[in-house]
Amino acid sequence: MNIFKEIGALQAHLKHARCSKKTIGFVPTMGALHPGHLSLIRASKAGNSLTLCSIYVNPTQFNNPADLAKYPRTMEADVAMLEGHGCDIVFAPENEEMYKGPIQLSFDFGKLDKILEGEFRPGHFSGVALVVSKLFNIVQPDKAYFGQKDYQQFKVIARLAEELKFNTKLECEPTVREQDGLAMSSRNKRLSATERKQGLILYDCLKQTRQRLMRGEKLMTLRGEMAATCLKQGVKMEYLALADTENFSLLENVVSPEHSILLIAAYVGEIRLIDNILLEEK
Amino acid sequence: MNIFKEIGALQAHLKHARCSKKTIGFVPTMGALHPGHLSLIRASKAGNSLTLCSIYVNPTQFNNPADLAKYPRTMEADVAMLEGHGCDIVFAPENEEMYKGPIQLSFDFGKLDKILEGEFRPGHFSGVALVVSKLFNIVQPDKAYFGQKDYQQFKVIARLAEELKFNTKLECEPTVREQDGLAMSSRNKRLSATERKQGLILYDCLKQTRQRLMRGEKLMTLRGEMAATCLKQGVKMEYLALADTENFSLLENVVSPEHSILLIAAYVGEIRLIDNILLEEK
Numbered sequence: 001m002n003i004f005k006e007i008g009a010l011q012a013h014l015k016h017a018r019c020s021k022k023t024i025g026f027v028p029t030m031g032a033l034h035p036g037h038l039s040l041i042r043a044s045k046a047g048n049s050l051t052l053c054s055i056y057v058n059p060t061q062f063n064n065p066a067d068l069a070k071y072p073r074t075m076e077a078d079v080a081m082l083e084g085h086g087c088d089i090v091f092a093p094e095n096e097e098m099y100k101g102p103i104q105l106s107f108d109f110g111k112l113d114k115i116l117e118g119e120f121r122p123g124h125f126s127g128v129a130l131v132v133s134k135l136f137n138i139v140q141p142d143k144a145y146f147g148q149k150d151y152q153q154f155k156v157i158a159r160l161a162e163e164l165k166f167n168t169k170l171e172c173e174p175t176v177r178e179q180d181g182l183a184m185s186s187r188n189k190r191l192s193a194t195e196r197k198q199g200l201i202l203y204d205c206l207k208q209t210r211q212r213l214m215r216g217e218k219l220m221t222l223r224g225e226m227a228a229t230c231l232k233q234g235v236k237m238e239y240l241a242l243a244d245t246e247n248f249s250l251l252e253n254v255v256s257p258e259h260s261i262l263l264i265a266a267y268v269g270e271i272r273l274i275d276n277i278l279l280e281e282k
Numbered sequence: 283m284n285i286f287k288e289i290g291a292l293q294a295h296l297k298h299a300r301c302s303k304k305t306i307g308f309v310p311t312m313g314a315l316h317p318g319h320l321s322l323i324r325a326s327k328a329g330n331s332l333t334l335c336s337i338y339v340n341p342t343q344f345n346n347p348a349d350l351a352k353y354p355r356t357m358e359a360d361v362a363m364l365e366g367h368g369c370d371i372v373f374a375p376e377n378e379e380m381y382k383g384p385i386q387l388s389f390d391f392g393k394l395d396k397i398l399e400g401e402f403r404p405g406h407f408s409g410v411a412l413v414v415s416k417l418f419n420i421v422q423p424d425k426a427y428f429g430q431k432d433y434q435q436f437k438v439i440a441r442l443a444e445e446l447k448f449n450t451k452l453e454c455e456p457t458v459r460e461q462d463g464l465a466m467s468s469r470n471k472r473l474s475a476t477e478r479k480q481g482l483i484l485y486d487c488l489k490q491t492r493q494r495l496m497r498g499e500k501l502m503t504l505r506g507e508m509a510a511t512c513l514k515q516g517v518k519m520e521y522l523a524l525a526d527t528e529n530f531s532l533l534e535n536v537v538s539p540e541h542s543i544l545l546i547a548a549y550v551g552e553i554r555l556i557d558n559i560l561l562e563e564k
Contacts, residue, residue: 011449019301098447104392105445112386134447140422163387165380165416167293 001083003090007138010091014052014139022049026141026168028132031055031092032072032186033081036176040145041085043173047143052089053082054135059095060103061127067272072189091139098134105130109156112248116263117152117274120238125156132157136166144168149175149183151261151276155248175275177203183275195268201235202264202275209240210262210279213254220252230266238265238272245278254279283365285372289420292373296334296421304331308423308450310414313337313374314354314468315363318458322427323367325455329425334371335364336417341377342385343409349554354471373421380416387412391438394530398545399434399556402520407438414439418448426450431457431465433543433558437530457557459485465557477550483517484546484557491522492544492561495536502534512548520547520554527560536561 004010014024025044029037037053044051055078062068075092082090106126112118113125136144146154154172161170176184181203182196191199205226212222223240230237242251245259254260257279265274286292296306307326311319319335326333337360344350357374364372388408394400395407418426428436436454443452458466463485464478473481487508494504505522512519524533527541536542539561547556 007447100444103445104394104441106390106392108388108390110386110388130445134445137419137447137449159386162382163385163412163416165289165419167419 001079001087001090003079003092005091005093005097007093007097010089011138013089017050018140023142024048024139025051026135026139026144027051027053027087028135028144028146029053029055029078030057030071030186031078032074032189033078034176034184034186034188036147036149036184038081038085039176040147040173041082041087043171044143044145045086047171050088051086052091052139052141053087054091054093054139056091056093056098056131056135058098058127058131060099060130061124063121063123066270070190072186091135098131103130107160109159112152112156112159115152115248115250116239116241116243117265120265125153128153128156129160132160133164136161136168141168143171145171145173147175148172149185149275151263152243152248183273185273187271187273190271191268195271198233198235199268199271199273201230201233202266202273203277205230205237205240206262206264206275206277210277213242213262214257214279218253226264234268236267238267240264242279283361283369283372285361285374287373287375287379289375289379292371293420295371299332300422305424306330306421307333308417308421308426309333309335309369310417310426310428311335311337311360312339312353312468313360314356314471315360316458316466316468316470318429318431318466320363320367321458322429322455323364323369325453326425326427327368329453332370333368334373334421334423335369336373336375336421338373338375338380338413338417340380340409340413342381342412343406345403345405348552352472354468373417380413385412389442391441394434394438394441397434397530397532398521398523398525399547402547407435410435410438411442414442415446418443418450423450425453427453427455429457430454431467431557433545434525434530465555467555469553469555472553473550477553480515480517480550481553481555483512483515484548484555485559487512487519487522488544488546488557488559492559495524495544496539496561500535508546516550518549520549522546524561 025048027040027044057071107129118125158170182199209222219242226240227237241263243261245261260279261276263276307330309322309326339353389411400407440452464481491504501524508522509519523545525543527543542561543558545558
């Protein structure tokens, strides 16, 4: 496995590979890898001749400085895990390699970055778009792999790739869960034992809401009920929302279940968790 | 000379060239070519194995719909001119190839796109950044060539390329002028014979202001005087400004002439013209 910290050396390596007709699969991460990331590595290996994983905690996508400071950093374990799973190339740049001078550029995606995560994390998606643009231009991958857990992020990146004409096919892989249902996330490492159990309520709320929506109950009513259930267990729900998987507009009623996704965000102690499920699992 | 209208076919052609170790020089244009464009073609030919010129009137950078409708379109003459000057590849896409569905993404460059052209043409630089991002991702050039006449645009694109990590070196070539000093521009084609003569006042104002600034006169005073001179000849000045060539901040006094540029915009009849000169020509 080749590890690069510098853009120039990585690009020389990739140019050679590309001209030997090798396809490049790309898994962008912020490290603190877990089985969710490894499922993306597997998908990339199945679909490309080379798999590149980037490990970079991007400061511009953190709206909350405490969250950035406490974001888990486990580089050695990450590298060992990637090596063990047959990843070919790791790109792990320092901040100075990714950002030169003060940042002047920001992105606006209209409605798409104003709702849900965009509403509760102002500037988050502009930071995501900025670092993904950089990484796509550096790596120029044939395919790139993202997890469904960050579904709105996937929609933002898909929009970015279309509008900027990135020559990269995007793949969204199903969320990987712990045995008890908690969606895997690097932030789970920061949960105490009690919080770890409290965190289960997000997936429970999603499943219950889905079932009752399909029976004809109103999202508005269910939202209040779920927020109360969360609060009783000490979990503060930020949103419980239904969206169209195509254009990501918010819905209050189920119109076509096959194009609908249910999304939740909540604070468990100081840790903010998100999760989602499709109304009709594929 | 190869002419492409489709992204896919162009990219296949370029990939082959790139892997045969050919470097690609890129001259993005909106057509209506004149000797200013041809100087960029010459610079590209001198510095690269292949020269690609794009001809595309980008709708998203026109804040004024009448300006877009009346922008000169001279495709046949353009192609003949490029062929005659040894251009290797032309990319001339239709709107549907460049923009799919409604545009949701816009760029914000902070101060850089709020002053001068950014102030008088709201949304202009976001449209420029959008189309240049698309073109850079489609062409992936080694070098790209721009004219000094659109100096603020060059600064915006340089910022874009740095922030998004485009792997393209940008070159700014001196403004080409008519014999009497008028900066060459596709919009000059739309000037009447009288307006054509009136247009000379932009370059005259720049030269006079430069000379008197260097003698210690105040920009503020000169600005009023030049606006009055313009108006007497029926020309409406929008701005006369001094900027730092490095960070493009506006200046009211000459600090370091070697890093200063004087810029002007004015309406001659319905046609908006711009021009600029360095305080110290290289």
